[in-house]
Amino acid sequence: MSDDPIRLATIGRIIRGRWRLLTVLAVLGALFGYGTSLLFPPGYTASASVLLPGQWEERELLTQVDIATSSTVVDRAAAALGWTGVGGIELRDRVAAKAADGNIITVSGTADTPERAQRLADQMVHQFVTFAARIAGDSADPEAAAGPEALRQTVVQTSRRITELAQAADPGRTVEGVQTRTELAQLRTALQEAVNKLDQLTPAANKANMVVMGPATRPAGEAAPTRVQLVGAGAVLFFLLAVIAHLTAARRGRRLRAEPEVAEALGSTLLGTVEVLDEGPAHRPAGRGPWARVRALLGVDVRWDAPAPRESGDEAGRQLRYRRVCARLRDELPAPRRLLVVVPDGDETARRAAARLVVEAGHAPSPGSSNGGCPVLRTVEVSVDRPMVPDRDDETGALVVLSAGSWTAAELTGIAGACADARHEVVGIVLADAVRARPTRSAARPRDAATPVLAVGDEATGGAR
Structure with a gap:
């Protein structure tokens, strides 16, 4: 977004994505104009x-x-x-x-x-x-x-x-x-x-x-400016300031989108990109605390400048991507390990991708098999503001799963530093991409058999210990 020119379509995306916040700010601006009219009599x-x-x-x-x-x-x-x-x-x-x-x-x-x-x-x-x-x-x-x-x-x-x-x-x-x-x-x-x-x-x-x-x-x-004019001017002023603030933040945004930039910030190699079906705003994660509820009410917990999900292929193609990531991860490790799957807190797309990855790792050959197996995975969510990764227990490394274009280089560097403090080596990076399912002509909707509903947390594992 920082290199994109400002167009009317961009302003339209801001209004569609932040209409609740803009409405509240316009009301506050109207109240400000009304208060100003009380200070200056008509x-x-x-x-x-x-x-x-x-x-x-x-x-x-x-x-x-x-x-x-x-x-x-x-x-x-x-x-x-x-x-x-x-x-x-x-x-x-x-x-x-x-x-x-x-x-x-x-x-x-x-x-x-x-x-x-x-x-x-x-x-x-x-x-x-x-x-x-x-x-x-x-x-x-x-x-x-x-x-x-x-x-x-x-x-x-x-x-x-x-x-x-x-x-x-x-x-x-x-x-x-x-x-x-x-x-x-x-x-x-x-x-x-x-x-x-x-x-x-x-x-x-x-x-x-x-x-x-x-x-x-x-x-x-009354002579200008009248009370009605002050109220209207306050609403318009706050609305415009909010739009300008969104544009300025997007211009100054440093969220990493390119795969080499993400790999450089985390200091590891990219294992691949997996796809997650976009569930829309109705399936956003539940907020924690009053501020999270306020953010969800105002609609600021979802990015307005996120690119529209592209159309994906069938379920078999999406499952193949997860299997290839597991195969690359198995090839990167000299021996089967137990790994932490580190997901940035608030990244719903990455959280769902990590859950799917844990399932695919559990379906891979076990660590005791003759040809080697996929590592046993355990998912943890880490706050980007104050990253804290659990200390090394049975796990001997970390696999970072995140969505592209959501985090800055400083935030990713903080996650890598938290992994190093917990003596976890970042063995790989997986990018999660939200996609739309391709519409089918048949009335029956395909069953997403490979995506079970899981409660991903510290105890979710991809196989027996």
């Missing part, structure tokens, strides 16, 4: 808009946005509201402003209740308009502001006088009269254009007249 946001008449450039609108959320405006709004324990510093994090199309500035305020949010937005808009008008009034020179208005009055009077002169002139009887009327009309038009240009060059008076586009609307729902 907020409500109300908004009010201000229209800026006239022509405004983009940088001027950004300046007005900064003015709307300036400390002066916020402090004045806080003083006008008079909320206990809420000053300008606290309000700065609750107010915001932005410029929209059409010279509109939207000011929003967030509070713990809809009524407070509405009052905050209205007060911020009121203080912003007041402060902006004061800035425009203070920056304008009264004499300079009065000059254009007087000029407009003069232009109006002049235009009126021009109209009177045009009416008093000869109404089109002579050429001189027509020219006079034309010149007077052009003069009136030129004066009107000059006034229009003057209005465009002095827009400060229009810009100071900001218009509040109605009171803020009372919010009907």
Whole structure:
């Protein structure tokens, strides 16, 4: 798994293999999100808009946005509201402003209740308009502001006088009269254009007249993030973290799969690979202790990244593999011995393979026969966390049976060290592979005569002592 690319199929295998654990973690994440929502009370946001008449450039609108959320405006709004324990510093994090199309500035305020949010937005808009008008009034020179208005009055009077002169002139009887009327009309038009240009060059008076586009609307729902959003985000976060943790563990996993790696870690030779029919999760070994029951309940006692069992041949082919392992084991030993069959604790496939191997060894010729026989086998299960192998008694060696891809090099090295401490030489290794039975057309299911139900333990033997 450490060299495989991460695909959607891999994530699907994690969800199928760990759906119970992922469900529990998602529920815990939802509870975490709910607890977070209790620490941060819900907020409500109300908004009010201000229209800026006239022509405004983009940088001027950004300046007005900064003015709307300036400390002066916020402090004045806080003083006008008079909320206990809420000053300008606290309000700065609750107010915001932005410029929209059409010279509109939207000011929003967030509070713990809809009524407070509405009052905050209205007060911020009121203080912003007041402060902006004061800035425009203070920056304008009264004499300079009065000059254009007087000029407009003069232009109006002049235009009126021009109209009177045009009416008093000869109404089109002579050429001189027509020219006079034309010149007077052009003069009136030129004066009107000059006034229009003057209005465009002095827009400060229009810009100071900001218009509040109605009171803020009372919010009907909570502002983001709401309690529902926090609960959902917590569930999704814990779910994703669990999936990422599974992927990271698989990437960093050092479980040995190749036969040479397993043989090197145990310091012995590989005698062969045997096949065990996969019984599915319903036939998992019973847990020991409360933690084992919890692991079984959550489904973490079975590996999610284990390869799918491949399809096997018939029962005769599987039995032949066990007999060949017994033959190789007999060839490896100079004389018949009594051996310990060491199985890692929790490796159900290896445990069943060891039971089958004990049976096949019992069916082999006895140690006293002329052509030699298979060693007498006794099965023991060894914990990989703290491996402990029984001391040497009648046995003079150990045969390690395990499934490939389930244990790391450090765990296998620990088992080999435990065998050496108990003065047992590892005489061989047998790998167990879980397989699926090939479906047959006949309705009758073949009888697995060579796999009796045995209680494999320290007293299971493969023949008479």
